[in-house]
Amino acid sequence: DGQVAGRHRLRLMASGVTTEALEVGAFRPALSREPALATGEVGLVAMAVRSGGVSWERVDGAATFPQTNAIGHAITHDAADDRVVLFGGSSSATQEETNAVYTLDLGATTPTWTLATTTGPAPTARTWASVILDAASRKLYVVGGYVLDGTTVTDLADVSALDLATRTWRTVGTLPIGRSTPLLHLAEAGTRLLVLFGTAHSDPGDPYAT
16 A cells, blocks of 8 residues: 555565564654655654664553662563563662562553562562573572662672462572672573672672672
């Protein structure tokens, strides 16, 4: 029909590459985003031009973060239920940390964040923790992070696990040194949790690995 709309497949004449339209805009008289560019209209088409790799794209209508001005949260994808799981973080306005767990169902017609109700000994409120999901056991591990009291930073060393099936927390262990944003890796079929590096604010020159 001569129209160009978002998600339409387009073939570039010069290179022969087939790509898709991400955004479409028309001049009316200023440029504005439109659902489609009709035949004869002058406008702009933003396309996903790739060089064989992965490219980022904006998702219109996606749910915003559940917490206002949230910073330092930890986030992962639960492939079994096709949902995003978000833990912790703090408000940039009040510096108040949280230990809340939110989920975002990506398969829903209108994805919205839902506050998860959990039981068991949950980790304390914190920011800049790290999380990793063991897909086989459906366990979400939360490691480290820190709390901020005025200008005093206290690094945390505890390790907790949340069973996503029962939404029950349990305490797993304690790191030798408290630290924030460590790298995490599950090895040996999920039987070993490796905690690598991170930031120890009391001794920033001491990267830690186990």
